[in-house]
Amino acid sequence: MNHFNMHRKDFIVSACKGCLVAGGLGSILASCTSTRYVSSHLEKDGLTVNKEEFKINQKGAVAFRSFIIIRNESLKYPICIYRFNETEYAALWMQCSHQGAELQASGDYLHCPAHGSEFNSKGLVTNGPADESLRSFPVTINPTTIFIDLRKQS
Numbered sequence: 001m002n003h004f005n006m007h008r009k010d011f012i013v014s015a016c017k018g019c020l021v022a023g024g025l026g027s028i029l030a031s032c033t034s035t036r037y038v039s040s041h042l043e044k045d046g047l048t049v050n051k052e053e054f055k056i057n058q059k060g061a062v063a064f065r066s067f068i069i070i071r072n073e074s075l076k077y078p079i080c081i082y083r084f085n086e087t088e089y090a091a092l093w094m095q096c097s098h099q100g101a102e103l104q105a106s107g108d109y110l111h112c113p114a115h116g117s118e119f120n121s122k123g124l125v126t127n128g129p130a131d132e133s134l135r136s137f138p139v140t141i142n143p144t145t146i147f148i149d150l151r152k153q154s
């Protein structure tokens, strides 16, 4: 079964032309202080995220979060973006491939609260009962932003 043939309209709930700026959740409601929830621009073909969102302000040193979570009211599920280095990112759809529960990000893995499946930062199953990888989206790296192409997935 090809689990990845989800059409864009299946996860874009609505996208009114005049309000394509995401919800602006900022960093509220973070139960874990290392988790950063960010807003993003939802454009015609995908999401643009400022690379600065990964930076952690530390005096005299630049550090980076390993992941951030994009929540957008137009998306049915959040997207977790893992940063591996300056040129390598992974954008994962946070819907469990087992029965569709919303995943929780925990460091370098994603956990499903429904039946305990776990996925690594590339979206691969590391613990069942899920037996399929998470949906992921191509990421284009620009000088100051990254673009997540919601038209394509793997």
Ligand code: FES
Binding pocket: 096, 097, 098, 099, 100, 101, 112, 113, 114, 115, 116, 117, 128, 129, 130
């Ligand atoms: S829905 Fe995630 S493990 Fe069952």
